[in-house]
Amino acid sequence: xxxxxxxxxxxxxxxxxxxxxxxxxxxxxxxxxxxxxxxxxxxxxxxxxxxxxxxxxxxxxxxxxxxxxxxxxxxxxxxxxxxxxxxxxxxxxxxxxxxxxxxxxxxxxxxxxxxxxxxxxxxxxxxxxxxxxxxxxxxxxxxxxxxxxxxxxxxxxxxxxxxxxxxxxxxxxxxxxxxxxxxxxxxxxxxxxxxxxxxxxxxxxxxxxxxxxxxxxxxxxxxxxxxxxxxxxxxxxxxxxxxxxxxxxxxxxxxxxxxxxxxxxxxxxxxxxxxx
Amino acid sequence: xxxxxxxxxxxxxxxxxxxxxxxxxxxxxxxxxxxxxxxxxxxxxxxxxxxxxxxxxxxxxxxxxxxxxxxxxxxxxxxxxxxxxxxxxxxxxxxxxxxxxxxxxxxxxxxxxxxxxxxxxxxxxxxxxxxxxxxxxxxx
Numbered sequence: 001x002x003x004x005x006x007x008x009x010x011x012x013x014x015x016x017x018x019x020x021x022x023x024x025x026x027x028x029x030x031x032x033x034x035x036x037x038x039x040x041x042x043x044x045x046x047x048x049x050x051x052x053x054x055x056x057x058x059x060x061x062x063x064x065x066x067x068x069x070x071x072x073x074x075x076x077x078x079x080x081x082x083x084x085x086x087x088x089x090x091x092x093x094x095x096x097x098x099x100x101x102x103x104x105x106x107x108x109x110x111x112x113x114x115x116x117x118x119x120x121x122x123x124x125x126x127x128x129x130x131x132x133x134x135x136x137x138x139x140x141x142x143x144x145x146x147x148x149x150x151x152x153x154x155x156x157x158x159x160x161x162x163x164x165x166x167x168x169x170x171x172x173x174x175x176x177x178x179x180x181x182x183x184x185x186x187x188x189x190x191x192x193x194x195x196x197x198x199x200x201x202x203x204x205x206x207x208x209x210x211x212x213x214x215x216x217x218x219x220x221x222x223x224x225x226x227x228x229x230x231x232x233x234x235x236x237x238x239x240x241x242x243x244x245x246x247x248x249x250x251x252x253x254x255x256x257x258x259x260x261x262x263x264x265x266x267x268x269x270x271x272x273x274x275x276x
Numbered sequence: 277x278x279x280x281x282x283x284x285x286x287x288x289x290x291x292x293x294x295x296x297x298x299x300x301x302x303x304x305x306x307x308x309x310x311x312x313x314x315x316x317x318x319x320x321x322x323x324x325x326x327x328x329x330x331x332x333x334x335x336x337x338x339x340x341x342x343x344x345x346x347x348x349x350x351x352x353x354x355x356x357x358x359x360x361x362x363x364x365x366x367x368x369x370x371x372x373x374x375x376x377x378x379x380x381x382x383x384x385x386x387x388x389x390x391x392x393x394x395x396x397x398x399x400x401x402x403x404x405x406x407x408x409x410x411x412x413x414x415x416x
Contacts, residue, residue: 054376
């Protein structure tokens, strides 16, 4: 009900809301962790449409629903000068078949170091930091996590290549992340036997069918530090619809592998984003 | 006796070869002289109505700008023209064209191409030729 109201408001907004100068879709969408990117991989792009000497604000809400779990994620971001992105996201992880829920806060900063997504031969390159804090640590501690908070560092490179697939533009992104997180932090950080940073790879590829519609795939490698249950890589196939520069909707089919001993978690992801 | 599979493969190869060989150059796909003139005029209209960038053109000789841009797009897209203007670096020095200015112009161009119903593939082919000019145009 609330969501529907939000959607109506958002769809009416564009007529009055000013957006920045960046080309539509070049701000990407917002990941479940609150950063501009795809659904699960942070990209080098800066959220929203603020180009040089402009600023933008972004709000998003999304839900991942797989067999035995669901993840609600919502957040806000402020972008400056197409260089800085400051974001906050709150995640609530519902353990539907086990019972209970876990929450996590994510505070992030991203800085655009070099390159321009569309205009330079060099990809756009950004560095980012995510500081994550568990709100409920009893369960993560019980399954072997040693810390309730953790900080991830990542380096991302993104590039749009024009006229590649049936004349369509292709977006490629590669991200290297140093992390100690168990299930992206939802199950805490580190373990008694393994408390080291691990470098993992995340990648995305998307085809822009037109200015408003992108389809793509994502892959996210993850550490596997907890002894009680194996952790696996995440994958998804997504469609992002940039209705205009103020509203986008993303849908995906996700495969999150095994989570907390519950096998083969597949399902869908749906997110709504607004930017000004 | 040639196997049907090989024959089919060979025909397909021949067909693909032909289809790429007979694809007209971008200049033709954009509508040749008439199409490119319409793009340039459309872009001039967009600039004139874009408060973000119109000030950069305050001292521009519009008829010369129009002629030079038409020549340049014609040559770039494989048409029978020679661009006779100065280099992109020379003609933009002192203007301090920012990323936001460049984005605004590209957005204007996209609007024009959409209005002229140029196919997405042909729009992208033209953008592919123009986007890399950013390094010679911006912040000079």
